[in-house]
Amino acid sequence: MNDKTAELRDIFVETTGEESVTESQSDSRGSLSSTADDATVAERLAELVTAMRERYDFASxxxxxxxxxxxxxFFDPDAVGADADSWSSAADAALAESLSADVDADEVFRxxxxxHLVADADRAAPFSFDRLRSLLQQRSAEAVDDDAVAAELASGADAKSDADAASDANTDLDAETVRRYRRVAESDLASRQVNHRFRDAFSDLLTDADLSARLAEDARRDGLEEATEDIETDVSL
Known part of the structure; x- marks a missing residue:
């Protein structure tokens, strides 16, 4: 073991409290955890869904x-060929086909x-999504009129900047389009109000949460690349 290997090993052991890198370190992000008992996962997942249903008025x-x-x-890339970063309407449709009869992509979206499972693609609105979020924050949920919001967004009225007004002006918007993105914005806001507690709980439960792998990845981001650049990849820690 050369000096750099020894240095890396000492840092790793001090950081993780483990003597070796576990095999799960090579698992891709998003793979279902193999360390948690299936029955325990199912029970905890049921508890989280029930807690959300009791707390919120579900549209679905x-x-x-x-x-x-x-x-x-949503958290299993193998399920529909997409993950949270690459989710799309096609993924909603594919997931709908695996559910009970008469479920469509719109129902999965709702x-x-x-x-609180919002993907980046959900925010790709044909207008300023930040501005929509701002308009919603100015209104109570009961007072939102999608036709009125669509008119405001299309006209650029009350835009915070000339850039926002230019991007929204003359946009052909209807209430149905606004309603879809309003649901996204409201989900974002609701998730933020609880510090993304439910989404994070789902992610922790259903993705690989091995502590050694996470801490090792954090250590690499903190600058261990330089310490390891000359170490052969097959060196055993």
Missing amino acids: SLSDADLRRVVRG ARMDL
Whole structure:
């Protein structure tokens, strides 16, 4: 063992409290955890979905069983060929096909919003999404008129900047389009109000949470690349 290998090993052991790098370190992000008992995962997932249903007024008509399948599908890249970073309407449709009869992509979308499972693609609106969020914060949920919001966004009225007004002006918007993105913005706001507690709990439960792998990855980001650049990849710690 050369000096750099010894130095890296000492840092790793001090950081993780473990003597070796576990095999799960090579697992891709988003793979279902192999360390948690399936029954325990299922029980905890059911508790989280129930807690959210009791706390929020769900728009989705899906059963709790299907809601749990939506959560699993969102965090399992193998389920529909997409993950939280690459999710799309096509992924909603693919997941809908695996659920109970008569479930379509729109229903899966509504379920995701109820469960705070917003993907980056959901925010790709044909207008300033930040401005929509600002307009919603100025109104109570009961007072939102999607037609009125669509008119404001299309006209650029009350935009915070000329850039926002220019991007929204003359945009052909209807209430249905605004309603979809309003659900996204409201889900974001609701998740933020609880510090993303439910989404983080789902992620921790259903993705690889091995502590050694996480701390080792953090250590690499903190500058261990330089310490390891001359070490052969097959060196055993």
